[in-house]
Amino acid sequence: MSNLIHLNEKDNVAMASVSLEKGTKIKTHDLVCNTVIPAGHKVAIYDIPKEDPIYKYGDIIGYALEHIKKGDHVHSHNLYLKKASCEHSCESPHDHFPLKTKSERSFFKGYIRPGGKIGTRNYIGILSTVNCSASICHFIADGANKAFKEKYPSIDGFVGLGHGAGCCMTIGGEGLTILQKTMAGFIRNPNFGGILVVGLGCEVNRISDFFNAMSLNEGSLLKTLDIQDSGGTENTVIKAMTLIQEMIPPVAAAKREPVSAANLILGLECGGSDAYSGITANPSLGAAADLLVQDGGTVILSETPEIYGAEHLLIRRAVNCRVADKLIEKIKWWEAYTEKNGAQINNNPTPGNKDGGISTILEKSLGAVAKGGNTPLQEVYSYAEPVLSKGMVFMDTPGYDIVSITGMIAGGANMIGFTSGRGTVVGFKPVPCLKLASNTHMYDRMKGDMDINCGPVLDAGVSVKDMGLSIYKTILETASGSKSKSEIFGYGDHEFVPWHIGAVL
Amino acid sequence: MSNLIHLNEKDNVAMASVSLEKGTKIKTHDLVCNTVIPAGHKVAIYDIPKEDPIYKYGDIIGYALEHIKKGDHVHSHNLYLKKASCEHSCESPHDHFPLKTKSERSFFKGYIRPGGKIGTRNYIGILSTVNCSASICHFIADGANKAFKEKYPSIDGFVGLGHGAGCCMTIGGEGLTILQKTMAGFIRNPNFGGILVVGLGCEVNRISDFFNAMSLNEGSLLKTLDIQDSGGTENTVIKAMTLIQEMIPPVAAAKREPVSAANLILGLECGGSDAYSGITANPSLGAAADLLVQDGGTVILSETPEIYGAEHLLIRRAVNCRVADKLIEKIKWWEAYTEKNGAQINNNPTPGNKDGGISTILEKSLGAVAKGGNTPLQEVYSYAEPVLSKGMVFMDTPGYDIVSITGMIAGGANMIGFTSGRGTVVGFKPVPCLKLASNTHMYDRMKGDMDINCGPVLDAGVSVKDMGLSIYKTILETASGSKSKSEIFGYGDHEFVPWHIGAVL
Ligand SMILES: [Ca+2]
Ligand SMILES: [Ca+2]
Ligand SMILES: [Ca+2]
Ligand SMILES: [Ca+2]
Ligand SMILES: [Ca+2]
Structure with missing residues (x-):
């Protein structure tokens, strides 16, 4: 076992995993430490001529300020950064990771969703538009987990997604757009078999505005409910349970495939x-x-x-x-x-x-x-x-x-x-x-x-x-x-x- | 029943609760509508001389642009605002709400906390410093509710308080200060009989920094736990349950008093x-x-x-x-x-x-x-x-x-x-x-x-x-x-x- 960590084949330095005394011999790299190398610090594993790049992680971390000898400590005293502009080359030197052919590739067992995206889990989400509907989303998820999770083991669970925002935000502003993009992205994540969106009704991030802005459309696996339209907590939860029950058969039928x-x-x-x-x-x-x-x-x-x-x-x-x-x-x-x-x-x-x-x-x-x-x-x-x-x-x-x-x-x-x-x-x-x-x-x-x-x-x-x-x-x-x-x-x-x-x- | 709502005794206008035709007689205010008064709009219930203030909610909402007659519709056409500067008087004209003497005052039954603050509820809170400890606070609250709530009916419950912030904030910035003030305020709210604060350990809003900044001190009813120090989820939950069990006897002993x-x-x-x-x-x-x-x-x-x-x-x-x-x-x-x-x-x-x-x-x-x-x-x-x-x-x-x-x-x-x-x-x-x-x-x-x-x-x-x-x-x-x-x-x-x-x- 070596006391040096060589992070990448391209690297001309390695890291001491423990503090190394001056004179320590490292057989794996055929070198002798010319000074103390503190734990976590770098040692040159080859001679590095002045001005040559110093590689760690297979990438350049700086240039040699002087000629660095194999076994030397490499740190701020003998390494410098060139002006950033020199580094902006827009080249792509990393062509040594060839794509494998389809037959060589690894497999896993996932859920093939309509449209071809692949899920690694099979959840039903209950997503709030605004904090005012966060608790009710958790009520619905808790209720659904109790009622359906054991009965449908192919569904990983029902998850309530609440958050702190959704109202008193500027319409057309960056904040609302980021919230809506995040919510739309969760709706479209293939780890959800189905989604129910629950709003209050009078929030800035109203369901109808959110769906329009993000080009979302209701369907059998994407349903919506407004608390105010539904007549409060009790009716909303009852309606939600009905909508979720309708979603369950197709979601539960999903099967993992290679x-x-x-x-x-x-x-x-x-x-x-x-x-x-x-x-x-x-x-x-x-x-x-x-x-x-x-x-x-x-x-x-x-x-x-x-x-x-x-x-x-x-x-x-x-x-x-x-x-x-x-x-x-x-x-x-x-x-x-x-x-x-x-x-x-x-x-x-x-x-x-x-x-x-x-x-x-x-x-x-x-x-x-x-x-x-x-x-x-x-x-x-x-x-x-x-x-x-x-x-x-x-x-x-x-x-x-x-x-x-x-x-x-x-x-x-x-x-x-x-x-x-x-x-x-x-x-x-x-x-x-x-x-x-x-x-x-x-x-x-x-x-x-x-x-x-x-x-x-x-x-x-x-x-x-x-x-x-x-x-x-x-x-x-x-x-x-x-x-x-x-x-x-x-x-x-x-x-x-x-x-x-x-x-x- | 009147078709007018007179919001305050001082008001010289009242509001139509339904649309009133021209000529409608309102017995309660002995007036006849001089024009249509749409529902929700104002009608003068006294003559208002030009330049006189118009009162609604017992407060000035504007001044008469012309002489307004009893029964007239009062709206943008005959009402104007004076420059705001005229209104900054720093006077306190509201001395007509005399304090009741102590013996005349109403009572309620509350919890007298050490220090004299009065609670209206008797909760134990589990408060997170950062979103990274939000879930565990809910785990702890759920566990405590299951284990102790029925046994101690004098405790209203155990509540997990999670939030989205607490890290990657600027130290000394307004955002962190507001978060810390809010958390400290919850800790001090008399509706909590006891509080357990749970942190991750490496967050910006670390327990020790938070306690120092807000002059909070641990005590028998204010405890803390770090997830990293405690060795992860399982140990943290076990330790939390012990700390909560120690808090329960004094909290459960609290009784409502007039x-x-x-x-x-x-x-x-x-x-x-x-x-x-x-x-x-x-x-x-x-x-x-x-x-x-x-x-x-x-x-x-x-x-x-x-x-x-x-x-x-x-x-x-x-x-x-x-x-x-x-x-x-x-x-x-x-x-x-x-x-x-x-x-x-x-x-x-x-x-x-x-x-x-x-x-x-x-x-x-x-x-x-x-x-x-x-x-x-x-x-x-x-x-x-x-x-x-x-x-x-x-x-x-x-x-x-x-x-x-x-x-x-x-x-x-x-x-x-x-x-x-x-x-x-x-x-x-x-x-x-x-x-x-x-x-x-x-x-x-x-x-x-x-x-x-x-x-x-x-x-x-x-x-x-x-x-x-x-x-x-x-x-x-x-x-x-x-x-x-x-x-x-x-x-x-x-x-x-x-x-x-x-x-x-
Ligand atoms: Ca939450
Ligand atoms: Ca408000
Ligand atoms: Ca308001
Ligand atoms: Ca990170
Ligand atoms: Ca990081």
Whole structure:
């Protein structure tokens, strides 16, 4: 077992998994440490000539300020960033992830929905237009779970989706549009077999206006109810139960069938990150993401604040300049948004990050971006926008886990992969969310909540590639119906949180 | 039964409850209609000399443009507004609501809390710091309700308080401060016998930072738990159950005792207003509010956007210029807030309002302000700020019902009065919320949800004063433990919605 972690075959540095004394011999890389290498810091595994790029995560994190010898400590003292403009090349150097042929691709067992989208779960949703109808949506879901869930085991459950917004918003404003796009995206997510939308009646986000704005039409699997029209709580619940009973037979008849992994849309998230997230869980999830992309599937990277200031590392990977320009536009929007709201957006390495061995903003952002793997950036989406491209795409979301994941599910994600260093417990009905621990210590303490331990990359010499393979296997199993930890606990009734933008009047 | 509604003894106009033909004789006011008076429109009940003020709701809604004769239609054609500056007098003309002596005051049966605050309910709350701990708070509440509610009937229940915020907010920003103030206000609301705060551990709104910022201290009735420290969901729920079991004996031992109505803090709200709200439910609730103020109690008027542009009608009622200035400051804040967010704030009568008989912005705002009664404005509070003054006070909140009421409960409200024309169904644990219908038609359709019908002011000749008396009686009964309609349904688990301000990062 090596004391070095080599994150990518392209890398000319590796990371010390423990503090290494000067003179330590590392057999796996045939080198001797020329100075102390603190834990988490980088050591050169080849000679790096002055001005040459330094690769970590298979990507450039900076350039050699001087000639760096094999075994040297690589950090702020001998590494520098070139001006960002040099990095905006709009080239796509990542053609070493060939798509597999259809016959080589992995399979999972999913629900084929009318129109061809593939669900990994089979829920019926009860969606509120406004907080005024949130409680009644939960009443209806609770009632339906009691009445029908045991009787129809092929239905995963009935989920009430409430939220805090929907009224006293500006008509035509960005806030209402984002709410409506998120709601429409949930309605269209293939993990729902059917949806009942419940409104109060006098809210700004009225059902009729919402349906018109989002080109939604009622049908046998998309029904609506207004509380005021229905005559209050009791009548609304009675009517809702009738509508749901009518929906149940076709939803319960849905059966899992083998489908290509190309139908997976995997949303990526990290939250409660620690010093290990960027070297264990994130690159391992990235290795799994690369396998999914090679299988013809889609992975969604998100959390714009985490790439802020290092956007060129994604721009460099964009398949064309149109995609690159879309990302630049998002970055500009964030600058205006944070300034308008008196908020700070600063993704530079903190003194704590630097002590931990993070040298540049590129390296820090790469730690987060690592979960997207190394394939080209195919498309850039707005929050909650339908994701139609295959391959690795970016969605503009906040870093706030719950809000970010809500947006990706609205975009069509049917699986979520969520890395954490500190631990997280949430779940996201109707979409299963696999939790990846960055370290064994936390995994051992929170085994009930974390699905996969990526700590062995650090403490047991497991390669990132092998860890990625094992994650990908779990993704396929979970997509096929095996339950994630948060599903076993029953999480997901309170994590529908559309991004809140704009004034509450 | 009269076809005119005379809202206040001081008024020189009355409203037609049905359309009145020219020549209609109104015996109750000894007048003959000089023209058609459409339903909802105003008729002069005395001669009004040119330039004289026109009173509705006991307040000035404009001035006579010409000499108006008894029986004339009073509307935009013969009524005008003076420049607002003339109205800013900082006088307090309302000294005709003498405080009752202690022995004359009404009583209710409440819970006397340590420190002397009086609760109208006896709940135990489980409060989340961040959305990441919202689900677990509901798990804990559900578990405690199942395990303990039947066994301890003196406890009204265990309520999980989740919300969408708490992370990826700017430290030191207005958004985080408002969230923390709202949470601290709920912790201090006397309707809670005990509170358990549950955090994730790595959120911006960490328990320790929140407690420091809001000067909160743990104690036998205020406990805390971190999910990450506790080792995940299962351990957190187990620990939570132990902490709650320790809280139960003192909370269950609380007993209702007769206390003065002076201990009531009544939060006022209107939502889904219609053409009748301003002439039936709002002034009737206002009459009840005046009775409570005379009994030494507190009423909170809120919803700043509803007085915007007509703020001088409240400024005129301010007890001193300091209070008036505070209100002016809030109005200025709203102008900046809406401009920054590209939102419109416009409270002018719409064409539909004018067709319905509303002549000026003052009259429109008075329709909303009417629920605050006619006593002087004693103090102006920020959102969620502790309300310490007696009498009628104003809290700066949005008009959004749920957010406004959340703020008033945080301020200490132990009763809510909520008027509606279109109907509303929500509830607000831990505080009972009485729903007042503005019209009999809606009341009949939504009887299960609406507590009181104020329609008889319009359709059965009941005076506003008598309706106010009956509302006040119901307030005292409900404060003493009789259940409101929304409590019977079990509403209140999804209506904790702190005002959301600022960027989500
Ligand atoms: Ca993150
Ligand atoms: Ca995140
Ligand atoms: Ca209102
Ligand atoms: Ca309102
Ligand atoms: Ca909720």
